[in-house]
Amino acid sequence: MADVVLKGISKTFGTTLAVDTMDLSVPDGAFVVLLGPTGAGKTTTLRLIAGLETPDSGTISIGGRSVMADTPAERNVAMVFQQYSLYPHLTVRQNLAFPLQSPLLRTPPDVIERRIREVSEVLRIAHKLDNKATALSGGEMQRVSIGRALVRKPQVFLMDEPLSSLDAKLRADLRIELKRIHDDLGATLVYVTHDQIEAMTMATHVGVLDAGRLVQFGTPREIYEAPVSLTVASRLGQPRINTLPAALFGPAPANAAFIGLRPEHIREGEGREASVARVEHLGDQTRLHLVVEGHPLVTLADPHTPLRPGATIRIAPHNPLYFAADGARLV
């Protein structure tokens, strides 16, 4: 296993700047989740590390060694793609053996057989080994493609939204599986996702990308509790952080343009009057849609709340986040 260091990486496609002078340092054994909206450069960053794209400027090193001149094969990384991940003309067994049979590894057949058995047991695909790859369900396919990354021992695992095409149940199962694999192997993992639950539950570090730039890098807790900007703050948290005029609840710090309120920043029973517009029962949480002086606001409520639309409550901020007009957080 190894660390990955990106220094001043830029990449343009035509006139689009996909990655903008990015500095990213992935510690050895870390599970780094890259979060960001579509087009933020997450996948491009992954492809740059893999060697599928060449950066316009900057350097990439893996395990302390520059890999700028290395082909994807020589970088010894494994990648799980979002889709089209299995070779359709091969069986599951052949798919798993494929990386081990590469001219770089030339693994002896008995070792291949053993590795396939181990991996297929971990991912619970042992009974499907002789199926054609195309004869699997979506979840099985994705498990096999994760398996294809696991069979060899790469320096770094790269995963591009590997769970996004799966249903919720399977996603939850595989999330736990991946986390367990990470703990067992002590592997370095760079993982791209849109899904904040995946980010919060699996990551040791989260990198938030916006418009090709790495805007914040830290532990999931840091990103959630101390976001550097409004953009970062709105990446994590369900329901989303509420952004309201800074002075809505009384005096605000100088320069503050917005106040950011997550459900835990809202204390009920005192402060300003808010009318209940809607009560949403989502099953695992109950959302309260409020209106404060014409500004909509969403917070959480007790599942058995007696509140009905039209009711009035009082709310006040509690340790809220303040942001300047340009979105930067004021500390």
Add this chain to the structure above:
Amino acid sequence: MNHSVTEPSRLQKWFAGTLVVIYALVTIMPLTWIIATGFKSPADAIAYPPKLVYEPTLEGYVNLFTTRSRATPETLAQLGPPQTWYDRIVRQYDMVISGPSRYGERFLNSVIIGFGSTFLSIFLGTLAAYAFSRFRVPLKDDLMFFILSTRMMPPIAVAIPIFLMFRQLGLSDTHLGMILLYTAVNLSLSVWLLKGFIDEIPVEYEEAALIDGYTRFQAFYKVVLPQATTGIASTAIFCLIFAWNEYAFAVLLTSGTAQTAPPFIPTIIGVGKDWPAVAAGATLFLVPVMVFTILLRKHLLRGITFGAVRK
């Protein structure tokens, strides 16, 4: 009107079936006529009204494969009774077999040139199509158009320049010359068809192979090629059919050593209006393409609908 997708009614099935049978009969008619004529005697072949019932004979095939000369009664008497079944057929006309005809050679030439150029068209076409499909080639669209433009005129339009060129290069009447020529003509078709097929193979497979420790060429060979077999098979059939049946260039550029069967078969006519021999030559000439097509049939069916179905 019911537009939903349902099982067709009996009447619809019957109607569709009849149409297919009629179409099959129309296409198969000339073919059966040629095959039948091959087994007629020369007299039956030109009989009017045409004979549907006749006594089959292998005369046409004997004449196709032999050259014969007329013998005087004395010579025939000297030779004694005919030794073989084909001798017997020839003796009916007071002839003796003087040697093999050139049909065998011409047929072999067709096989060498037809399959040789098909192999080369597919080999070069696959590599070119892969490059056009995957790499940033400068002026890609113009190049693709230029490649296709070689097909926009009848071959005969370029026959004279090619004739002169071949004479200069010493390629006239050689196997190599004909293979190169048919490959040049077929390449436009094979590059276009194969590019379409390769475009449909997601690039992610190769990227996965690159990361799995393979070089670009190994990824092409191990991942792209197996998935392109359908396209390659159907393209190969189209290329072979063209090279196999090509007449204009063959008649112009070959005469002795490298002559293929298509220009040779009509020359049999010159020797005594021998329609059964011509028909026999055409019948045998059908066999290799038919066998090749039947062998690749299961690929062809999917290949012809290329682009139409998403997997």
